[in-house]
Amino acid sequence: MTDTLIPEDSTTQDGAPLAPLPAEPVPDIGYGQVFADFYDRIFPRDAGAERTARTLADWHPGGPALELGVGTGRIAVPLARLAGPVTGVDSSPEMLDRLRAALDATAAPITPVHGDIRTYADAERYGLVYCVCATLSMILDADGQRAAVARAADRLAPGGTFVVETHNPAFVLDLHEGRRRTSYFAPYPEPDTGLQSYSTLLPEQSLWHVSHIWHEPGRTRIGSELSRLTTPDEVDAYAAAAGLVPVSRHADWAGTPFDPEHSALYVTRYARRADTPEADDGRR
Template sequence: MTTVQENDQIDTGITGPAIQDCGYGREFGAFYDRIFRKDAYADLTARQLAAWHPQDGSPALEFGVGTGRIAIPLAREAGLEVVGVDSSPEMLAGLRESLVAERGEGRGEVAVTGVHGDIRSYTDSRRYGLVYCVCATLSMLLDPAQQQSAISRAAERLAPGGTLVVETASRRWILDLHEGRNRTSFFVPYPAPNSGLLTYSTRLPQEHLWQASHIWFEDGVSRVGSELSRMTSVEEVDAYAAEAGLVPVSRQADWLGTEFTAESPMFITRYTRPEEAGDVERTEH
């Protein structure tokens, strides 16, 4: 199955106000795949996530599926069914195009279902062996209560013994990048000729908020997109997970398995939901 659906079409059980979208897809949809490439590193990410799945036949759930950079290789290479939630219609349109491209390249169908939903309130009737929220999606939620809600919703969907994986930017690294200033800028060259990303970064007066305006350059053409996110610490994510009843398993700095240090730009933390007798009884009904 390769579909993108509204969340009430797959028995999510959600009722209430319309899905809130921060506009990320409108800002970056036209060049998102140029910045976050579907390359060997994305495939490596998918392989590591597959290794953390219990391989018990259960599906995987992604919070912030985007255009399928991780969900598609995870489903294709690991043979998993992946449900991907995103609040952005533009990103889900990109996912649909990616799935069509998979078929066009002769790779056949992959079991990825995109769902228009809000990760702060998402629920459905299923249990997942793996739930993951990567590429700093958690930091797009702008206060601790919202971040806690997302982690709690993810934990609720985990099967007993299942794994939650969170990857986001380290607050410490962002602060160090600014070197005590409120504003800074930096340029990241990309492998393709005449391409790169110029970022103007601003620490806002509100506690731990960070605005980044990006200019993407490629062959003499530039595109602009801005995002607002929350500088999130390792300790905060650990606290969210503990509040949701999860236990930490491991932490690393990247998908190569590099050890995490205070200077690492990103952190990837893996948690598990302990198996309990009560959980077994509930899943049997």
């Protein structure tokens, strides 16, 4: 169904109601159309999700939180239980449908919003804004990524915290061992269950294409995704341009020190320039 906007003056000169105006469409890359049905199988609501939520709660200075790319609520639901209300923005109607189903089951204080993280605006100021699970890298150009970080900074309250988690390009390149294409299999704890991935580098555009086959007893699912290999220095530059400064960087949500060459991910915490806490030594 198309979203609609009702203007404040919603009648004609003769008092008849005006028809609703169509809202601007939300650009969507179609990720949810492909992955929504089995996203929670690939990224389960497990101890890892709880650890991520606990770390975000520890870094949260208070007030509401905003997730850019909320998906099915894997992180937002436990964070809302720990730290209070979360607004979750996503461009995928399919992912937001799964989030609403989760809210029906948990009654967590989360507000789902269909929107574009590069342009999202509201009247709220958030103590915590976060963009995790490589959502930032799903934006395939530097200008779009810069816009998303600037938008996050705009939404922060004084003393607020912004957190980004995404892939470390050096690790991805090392995974390919000098080849343009490679494949790998990740077994999951359940019997006969795992994720088979076919990975292709597109270095001319700094892009990374991965096709996945999800295996479970009696069923397989297939999906492909495209992301931009985004370096920590790039994200730091986006943040600096938006008036943010880095506070800490880790390799995971347990606080493991980040190794620029070998860590698969990086988790970076930023603060508003005028409200910067003392940078830590890598420990939570």
